[in-house]
């Protein structure tokens with residue numbers, strides 16, 4: 001019997017890119033609820049990028065899904081929380097069998113490697129392994145890479161990574177049954193790195209017709225983006241000076257984006273995405289001041305007392321309200337790290353995809369309890385307007 005946290009051990013093995021081959025979770029514990037008989041996780045390379053493939057077997061059918069980055073990690077945590085009695089890890093460094101009893105006793109056996117498979121890790125040039133690679137001329141035009149186009153500028157590496165990760169996620173949420181071009185609105189586009197990148201990636205690199213609109217309330221930024229657009233001579237992309245909350249697009253976008261739109265501008269983007277019935281809303285929040293001075297709950301005072309803890313807590317509370325509001329509005333919602341914290345400390349993405357029934361009571365109740373606990377009324381509620389307010393009022 002070993003006094004260890006089996007989840008941490010298994011997760012560590014799965015995340016070891018150089019050695020991990022396969023994880024099989026089996027032997028569901030009797031008397032505990034588990035939708036699956038077996039879950040298998042193995043690395044696969046999709047579009048030159050390492051993903052983890054999860055195969056969920058419920059006794060009748062096997063459903064396979066691929067995830068990467070923060071989302072893959074979240075899915076690992078999810079499956080390791082399921083009540084399985086056995087985990088087998090196949091690794092080039094040696095196999096591992098973990099047996100967990102109904103009472104939670106853990107037995108770990110290490111064995112020599114048995115699989116002849118080779119661990120799947122991407123082997124090629126990492127600088128080229130991006131939706132928009134370093135040597136793409138657009139990155140030179142945007143000033144993200146050096147004039148010779150060979151290296152990412154030191155101060156621009158963060159944006160380079162953020163944009164590319166955004167593009168990977170856009171790839172995953174592209175609506176399948178579209179008849180015309182994919183339409184995208186980039187809210188709070190600033191210097192329009194993401195706006196140009198999304199347009200270029202879809203139209204020129206993927207061959208997927210796409211129309212993109214960048215909006216920002218700063219006329220100088222919009223004017224600079226317009227002149228860059230003039231240099232590129234591209235059509236199907238436009239820039240407008242507008243406040244997100246009141247912007248009316250010619251075509252309601254399939255995908256609403258916001259990358260670090262300041263403070264409640266993220267709420268404006270989320271609310272507009274819902275109003276436009278976008279199939280996907282991808283919002284990476286930035287500075288969040290709205291609830292900073294408002295949150296108060298007596299049991300949380302020891303946290304709120306310290307400036308930095310209050311700040312982080314306010315960020316979490318704000319994003320939780322946003323995620324809940326999206327879920328109530330009928331969006332399958334996840335909050336994930338879309339880039340590492342080295343790229344930016346603002347590395348969360350609220351990712352929402354339409355398709356659920358709005359007004360789910362469970363989430364309405366959670367929303368109302370959460371509001372009551374913190375004693376606040378979040379901006380997202382005001383911005384989502386009367387339809388949403390009625391939904392959460394009725395459920396109270």
Ligand SMILES: C[S@@+](CC[C@H](N)C(=O)[O-])C[C@H]1O[C@@H](n2cnc3c(N)ncnc32)[C@H](O)[C@@H]1O
Pocket residue numbers: 187188189190191192193194215216217218221242243244245258259260261262264265268286
């Ligand atoms: C931090 S910048 C991010 C720009 C860009 N998305 C990026 O990641 O490089 C935030 C941008 O949002 C714009 N902005 C802030 N509030 C806005 C609002 N309510 N409506 C439109 N734009 C807004 C600002 O003018 C600024 O250009």
